[in-house]
Amino acid sequence: MMIDSKYRNKNLQVFNNDTVVTEGWYWALQSRELKIGKAKAVRLSGKDLAIFRTESGKVVAMDAYCPHRGAHLAGGTVEGEALRCYYHHWKFNEDGKCVDVPCLKKAPKAEVSTYPTEDHYGLIWVWVGQGQPHELPIVPDLEGHDVDVTFAKPYVKNCHPNIVMSDAIDVQHFRSVHRIPGNILHIEGRKINDNTLRYDNVAAMPTDTVIGRLLAPFYKKQLTYSLCYWGGCAGSVTVGPDFQRYHIIYANRLGDNGVSEGQVILLTKRSKNALGRIYGKALLGATRIVSDYFANGDTPQFDSIKFDFKTPIKDDKTILTFMSHVEGLPVADWGFSKPNKINSVDLSPASKSKETEDEACTIS
Numbered sequence: 209m210m211i212d213s214k215y216r217n218k219n220l221q222v223f224n225n226d227t228v229v230t231e232g233w234y235w236a237l238q239s240r241e242l243k244i245g246k247a248k249a250v251r252l253s254g255k256d257l258a259i260f261r262t263e264s265g266k267v268v269a270m271d272a273y274c275p276h277r278g279a280h281l282a283g284g285t286v287e288g289e290a291l292r293c294y295y296h297h298w299k300f301n302e303d304g305k306c307v308d309v310p311c312l313k314k315a316p317k318a319e320v321s322t323y324p325t326e327d328h329y330g331l332i333w334v335w336v337g338q339g340q341p342h343e344l345p346i347v348p349d350l351e352g353h354d355v356d357v358t359f360a361k362p363y364v365k366n367c368h369p370n371i372v373m374s375d376a377i378d379v380q381h382f383r384s385v386h387r388i389p390g391n392i393l394h395i396e397g398r399k400i401n402d403n404t405l406r407y408d409n410v411a412a413m414p415t416d417t418v419i420g421r422l423l424a425p426f427y428k429k430q431l432t433y434s435l436c437y438w439g440g441c442a443g444s445v446t447v448g449p450d451f452q453r454y455h456i457i458y459a460n461r462l463g464d465n466g467v468s469e470g471q472v473i474l475l476t477k478r479s480k481n482a483l484g485r486i487y488g489k490a491l492l493g494a495t496r497i498v499s500d501y502f503a504n505g506d507t508p509q510f511d512s513i514k515f516d517f518k519t520p521i522k523d524d525k526t527i528l529t530f531m532s533h534v535e536g537l538p539v540a541d542w543g544f545s546k547p548n549k550i551n552s553v554d555l556s557p558a559s560k561s562k563e564t565e566d567e568a569c570t571i572s
């Protein structure tokens with residue numbers, strides 16, 4: 209049995225590492241949970257935040273602990289575009305600067321860090337990272353369209369977000385766990401940019417099985433299955449026949465003790481007329497069934513897996529590409545993540561010698 213040690217856990221610096229947080233947009237809470245004039249406490253990958261919606265509707269995310277004596281600012285009161293600490297009533301504006309202390313004529317120099325936020329697809333997202341914020345996770349098929357969204361049940365999985373996300377390109381498990389017949393999925397990763405990796409199915413529907421013959425008329429060419437990774441913790445999936453595609457985004461963040469905390473966004477194009485809206489609602493219901501089907505099959509292994517890639521075979525190349533993509537992501541200075549210790553290694557399957565690649569894909 210041949211093993212390519214580059215992919216072993218002990219040699220990975222970023223992938224499946226629960227002491228680092230890669231740069232990216234991470235979900236904080238659902239938009240509907242944050243009403244105008246209210247503040248919420250959110251723990252996001254080892255960092256405590258106070259997130260509030262100002263009177264004008266803007267969302268502000270700031271470090272949770274007051275620079276006076278450390279009270280949690282989410283216990284405070286929103287005043288216009290600012291947040292006032294409940295303890296001694298110091299007031300912080302949307303840039304985190306202290307602008308008022310009731311017992312002083314002039315506010316002292318005190319401030320809390322704030323972070324970029326976006327209200328997008330029904331979630332509040334927070335930018336984690338030193339660099340310029342990336343594009344937010346989207347469904348490429350729905351780009352430029354108004355969408356309706358709803359959510360499947362949020363989840364906590366007992367493994368790293370990279371492991372949860374790698375499932376979506378695990379070709380073997382579609383056959384073994386989800387009972388998708390034959391070889392109807394042939395996907396290969398295609399780098400869109402440093403943060404974005406996309407997989408599309410390229411295989412024509414095989415017509416040598418009854419199921420294949422039944423499904424083939426619904427697809428002009430190949431069965432639609434595409435997945436776009438945004439960083440290593442979020443991905444959008446588009447699946448379904450030509451006349452109706454289902455769209456799902458899996459948004460994960462690393463929680464304490466190495467768990468994944470996830471939101472599942474179900475999306476459909478928004479119709480302009482009332483009948484279309486009713487159809488859209490039914491579609492979102494169907495999308496939920498698709499999402500639950502895939503989620504339920506995977507639950508047992510997410511709760512017990514000790515990921516360690518000892519023996520990749522050819523069908524695992526999709527996963528090696530994803531691992532390589534994640535290893536190349538910049539690490540953020542955030543929560544329990546300290547970027548200076550990390551030197552990413554190049555795991556790209558394409559960069560390896562033929563001999564090594566054969567070895568990596570051999571079981572005997």
Ligand code: FES
Pocket residue numbers: 274275276277278279293294295296297298
């Ligand atoms: S701890 Fe916040 S004002 Fe004193």
Ligand SMILES: [Fe+2]
Pocket residue numbers: 375376381385386502503505506
């Ligand atoms: Fe799965």
